[in-house]
Amino acid sequence: MENDRQDTLARLMEEHGDRLYRLCLLLLRDPHLAEDAVQDTMLKAWRGLDSFEARASEKTWLTAIAVNVCRDYRRLYWYRKRLDGEALLEQIPAPPDAEPQDDGILRQVLALAPKYREPVLLYYWQELTVPEIAALLHEKENTVFTRLRRARAQLRETLKGWDDDG
Template sequence: MAEDRSQRPDPEMIPQLLDTYGDRLLRLCTLYLRDIHLAEDALQDTMLRAWRARDTFRGDSGAATWITHIAVNVCRDYLRSPWKRRRAPAEELDTLFAPADDPQVDDTLPHAVMSLSRPLREVVILYYYQELKAREIADMLHLPISTVTARLSRAREQLRHTLKGWYYDEE
């Protein structure tokens, strides 16, 4: 298969990637790391890694998938690092969502997603929040597609149980 180098990020494209995908990547990192400050650091590291790896981009996927893959790997590295391995206090998590004094906003779903185990939360965030296809997630996480779909299924079942009576009229 011939390489398509037309999508390879060149030096001028890295700032464009930040402008185009920066907010999306920051949300991804925040959801992944549960800490806005770590997420900002992770976004910077993502852009640095993208800059350094720009020559390795083969064009097998789009630039969005490529840079999201880098961001996921950066977040995983942060979570593995002894320096950064910690949980954000519950009060900080609450600041990610709507203010408590706003009766119009119900943050039950985001809290339920954040309570999932890391492997399940990971696929839910990538599938629903980042709108990636199961095949893209499988490629990004180096997993069989059946594992991704199984994790999505388990996550949906856990969320259905956790949110019983909240969204559906099930009691």
Template sequence: MELQRMLKVYGNDVLRLCTLYLKDRHLAEDALQETFIKVWQKYHTYLGQANEKTWIMRIAINVCKNYLRTAWIKRNSVVQIEDIVKASQCQFRHIEESVDLLNAILTLKEKYRVVLLLYYYQEFTVKEIAEILDKKQSTVLSLMKRGREQLKQKLQTNYMEGERYEF
């Protein structure tokens, strides 16, 4: 069945994205299920104009945004950084560095956080990110540049305050 193929091919990427976006492994698993239910329900509307993976990721981001809009989530959101690092399968030298870096990324405004997570953790191209977010490539590049600048400031501040991350 087509749904099984998509779940096998894209399931881990969607789960990582949802975990990074929602900052909660259990909510991410729920979002994964809801994403593929929507994919199954709406597959007939997929026109093939965008890459199948970017189309599915766009649905996943919309599902995550809907989760974050609920009042219960806003009140009860708990960041589980270790789960997020495991879900993102970071290849850093030290897990502490991964946690510090991810903590800094997660404190950025959503518009910067999303493009950085999609680019560095999901390894999408700028063009694919533009398609997923329905923005121009130049806008995505600007958001990435500003996000990296803010991230650099946060990491320098943490370094100056004696935290572990080294440049």
């Protein structure tokens, strides 16, 4: 039984570890805290393996745990004191199938208020659906839709002329 749990946890880490690290790094803006958050996420997943009922996918379940761990980190005084501002974008590993991109959009997304940043990152970078995002953020679907719309409007405004050559 214990070996099954270890095998399951190893599989979860292998399948989802890089994605969770990217998410935690985007949310926390610190590579060391992101590593800690992924470890805490996996520890919580380990403890909750027996209660996982598969009502959601493993990806959604782990993402929800990771978002909550990152939120807990951000509430702590030492996190706010340690944060040096801008994320270390060059340290965010690209997804295996991703093409190189300009990080200007990501910088603007990271500058959004957390209530807008989280849904945008979950929708566009984690490729979760609005119902999945609503469930893991404990918000109504309409709230998530509204926050995505407002975030897009803010990004449209801040990125006006961003890709112009002249």
